[in-house]
Amino acid sequence: MTALVRLQGIRRDFRVxxxxxxALDGIDLAVETGEYLAITGPxxxxxxxxxxxxxxxxxxxAGRYELRGEDVTLLSDEQQAAVRNRTIxxxxxxxxxxxxxxxxxxxxxxxxxxxxxPEERAGRAAAVLDRLGLADxxxxxxxxxxxxxxxxxxxxRATVMQPALILADEPTGNLDTHSGAEVIGILEQLNAExxxxxxxxxxxxIAGRARRRVHIVDGAIQxxxxxxxxxxxxx
Amino acid sequence: MARPADVAAFALGAxxxxxxxxxxxxxxxxxxxAAVVVLTALGEGARRYVADSFASLGTHLxxxxxxxxxTRGGVPTTLMGETPxxxxxDDARALLRSRHIxxxxxxxVGGSVVSWRARQRxxxxxxxxxxxxxxxxxxxxxxxxxxxxxLDAAEPVCIIGETVRRELFGVTPALGRWLxxxxxxxxxxxxxxxxxxxxxxxxxxxxxxxxxxAQAIFNNPSLFRIIVEARSREDIPRAKADILRIIRARHxxxxxxxxxxxxxxxxxxxxxxxxxxLAVGGIAAISLGVAxxxxxxxxxxxxxxxxxxxxxxxxxxxxxxxxxxxxxAEAALLSSAGAGLGLxxxxxxxWAVRLGFPVLPAYAPWWASLxxxxxAVGTGTLFSLLPxxxxxxxxxxxALARR
Ligand SMILES: Nc1ncnc2c1ncn2[C@@H]1O[C@H](COP(=O)(O)OP(=O)(O)O)[C@@H](O)[C@H]1O
Ligand SMILES: [Mg+2]
Numbered sequence: 001m002t003a004l005v006r007l008q009g010i011r012r013d014f015r016v017x018x019x020x021x022x023a024l025d026g027i028d029l030a031v032e033t034g035e036y037l038a039i040t041g042p043x044x045x046x047x048x049x050x051x052x053x054x055x056x057x058x059x060x061x062a063g064r065y066e067l068r069g070e071d072v073t074l075l076s077d078e079q080q081a082a083v084r085n086r087t088i089x090x091x092x093x094x095x096x097x098x099x100x101x102x103x104x105x106x107x108x109x110x111x112x113x114x115x116x117x118p119e120e121r122a123g124r125a126a127a128v129l130d131r132l133g134l135a136d137x138x139x140x141x142x143x144x145x146x147x148x149x150x151x152x153x154x155x156x157r158a159t160v161m162q163p164a165l166i167l168a169d170e171p172t173g174n175l176d177t178h179s180g181a182e183v184i185g186i187l188e189q190l191n192a193e194x195x196x197x198x199x200x201x202x203x204x205x206i207a208g209r210a211r212r213r214v215h216i217v218d219g220a221i222q223x224x225x226x227x228x229x230x231x232x233x234x235x
Numbered sequence: 236m237a238r239p240a241d242v243a244a245f246a247l248g249a250x251x252x253x254x255x256x257x258x259x260x261x262x263x264x265x266x267x268x269a270a271v272v273v274l275t276a277l278g279e280g281a282r283r284y285v286a287d288s289f290a291s292l293g294t295h296l297x298x299x300x301x302x303x304x305x306t307r308g309g310v311p312t313t314l315m316g317e318t319p320x321x322x323x324x325d326d327a328r329a330l331l332r333s334r335h336i337x338x339x340x341x342x343x344v345g346g347s348v349v350s351w352r353a354r355q356r357x358x359x360x361x362x363x364x365x366x367x368x369x370x371x372x373x374x375x376x377x378x379x380x381x382x383x384x385x386l387d388a389a390e391p392v393c394i395i396g397e398t399v400r401r402e403l404f405g406v407t408p409a410l411g412r413w414l415x416x417x418x419x420x421x422x423x424x425x426x427x428x429x430x431x432x433x434x435x436x437x438x439x440x441x442x443x444x445x446x447x448x449a450q451a452i453f454n455n456p457s458l459f460r461i462i463v464e465a466r467s468r469e470d471i472p473r474a475k476a477d478i479l480r481i482i483r484a485r486h487x488x489x490x491x492x493x494x495x496x497x498x499x500x501x502x503x504x505x506x507x508x509x510x511x512x513l514a515v516g517g518i519a520a521i522s523l524g525v526a527x528x529x530x531x532x533x534x535x536x537x538x539x540x541x542x543x544x545x546x547x548x549x550x551x552x553x554x555x556x557x558x559x560x561x562x563x564a565e566a567a568l569l570s571s572a573g574a575g576l577g578l579x580x581x582x583x584x585x586w587a588v589r590l591g592f593p594v595l596p597a598y599a600p601w602w603a604s605l606x607x608x609x610x611a612v613g614t615g616t617l618f619s620l621l622p623x624x625x626x627x628x629x630x631x632x633x634a635l636a637r638r
Contacts, residue, residue, distance in 0.1 A: 057550060058630075058632050081549065081553060081554040081555075084552045085552020090551075092635065096546075096550075100252035101248065109548070109551050113553050161552075
């Protein structure tokens with residue numbers, strides 16, 4: 001079976017003045033469908049950059065990236081946008097809801113961009129919000145919602161297109177412990193239903209729950225361990 | 236790919252989300268379009284005012300002047316050692332031979348002191364014939380106009396305008412009284428009604444006498460001009476040809492007169508005022524260009540303000556093209572609404588002008604309103620191309636980054 005995500009020798013350099021920062025310094029990583037992966041590492045180690053490359057928000061300076069066996073670095077901007085729309089769901093630390101839109105409208109956005117008809121959009125968005133316990137918050141705007149509720153709206157938006165992959169960058173970074181646990185619970189539930197989940201976090205508690213943990217230092221993978229009850233942790 | 240209706244709705248939502256910005260741009264666009272509408276309405280109003288004034292002179296008129304206004308063969312006739320021949324009463328009479336000419340009125344004009352008993356005033360004295368009244372479409376307040384008869388009958392009768400009557404006679408009835416014009420005495424047989432609009436002459440200050448009398452008073456056998464009325468509008472060119480032919484025959488083959496047709500004069504005025512309307516409309520359109528630049532700036536600010544939103548849309552799968560369309564739709568909606576607003580304000584302004592100056596038919600020509608709206612929507616959208624491109628090219632990672 002081909003991996004969902006396969007990175008080979010991925011490098012991402014940033015030029016800052018006349019210095020070059022190697023944010024990603026030769027990453028090799030394969031993620032199978034259905035996996036639950038935590039990416040950890042100190043601040044500035046390249047976690048977000050890696051997630052952005054996987055999410056096709058950023059193009060690597062060098063290396064090969066196959067998504068479901070297809071080399072996606074060769075795709076045009078338009079084609080990459082289509083892949084993001086259908087295959088990848090993002091959850092951000094700062095939620096990134098459009099402030100003037102209601103919860104329902106925010107969740108409808110990816111479907112709107114896909115050209116799905118309004119009636120179908122409304123039904124699907126309502127169903128997903130319902131599932132995440134936000135049925136009575138559908139017509140609230142983000143500023144009328146708590147942090148935990150906002151992140152749940154964002155998760156609803158990330159899942160409404162039924163993507164293969166959810167990428168979450170510090171999804172609990174802006175939440176209290178209780179809401180954070182709730183959000184992680186929802187993400188894990190989605191993973192249990194088959195969606196591949198990659199979470200960037202520096203919360204060791206959350207990282208410990210993932211079935212696989214990739215630790216990055218200075219843009220390179222320092223350790224890649226599975227938490228497998230049968231075989232124990234491997235390096 | 237997002238549906239057009241969704242793109243429009245999303246853009247509309249964004250406009251509603253930033254009310255002050257939206258209002259500002261609406262006002263800028265509105266002022267521009269309103270200026271185009273009102274200014275062209277003024278220009279068009281002036282044009283129509285002049286056209287109507289000409290129509291009130293009478294229809295299908297030709298004016299015959301002594302002397303040639305043009306040059307021929309590169310040499311002006313006045314340089315050929317000849318002063319133009321007089322235009323005489325016999326010339327005028329001869330014109331009636333043309334079957335394309337309905338009637339004529341010879342005109343001899345001069346200024347003179349007009350007096351009754353101790354009162355006197357300077358007046359324009361116009362010598363003409365009975366048909367003048369019908370040709371100019373004037374009417375009488377009291378009494379009658381010049382009697383029909385031979386053109387060279389110098390009867391001592393006159394018709395006076397209202398101002399002349401008031402100043403000379405006051406409350407005394409004027410009809411039948413004898414007044415003096417220079418050395419001659421004339422009996423007042425009629426008083427002119429003050430006609431509506433008329434170019435160049437104030438009927439109220441006129442004294443009208445038979446043309447032969449005027450020639451005697453001013454001691455000048457040459458006519459000032461002859462007003463000719465053609466049988467119909469279609470007869471004007473043939474009437475003109477006849478006039479030239481008849482006078483040439485009478486003047487030993489010299490074409491020493493000028494014939495002005497009312498149409499030609501009107502056409503000239505028409506051209507002048509149309510050019511004027513275009514010019515003021517064009518100047519007003521410049522304000523639309525300024526509004527366009529304003530829109531560009533405001534859209535640039537909007538793109539900067541909404542970087543996270545743009546980044547998010549990209550993350551959710553918006554193509555650069557979709558982002559471009561979203562911002563262009565915003566600008567197009569905004570400038571359309573602004574143009575609509577301007578159209579309404581402009582029409583209201585034109586209406587106010589008509590209310591304030593009832594003689595001025597200040598209606599904006601439809602092409603000016605259309606052009607105003609098109610230029611507004613065009614510049615608004617065009618000037619937003621740069622900001623929209625910038626949004627479309629935004630790097631989503633940088634746009635989403637919090638700083
Ligand atoms: N747009 C950028 N320009 C320059 N340097 C950047 C840019 N983005 C990230 N970096 C650098 O790349 C490194 C990795 O950043 P990041 O992936 O955000 O780290 P993390 O998410 O692990 O904190 C850091 O040193 C950061 O300063
Ligand atoms: Mg980060």
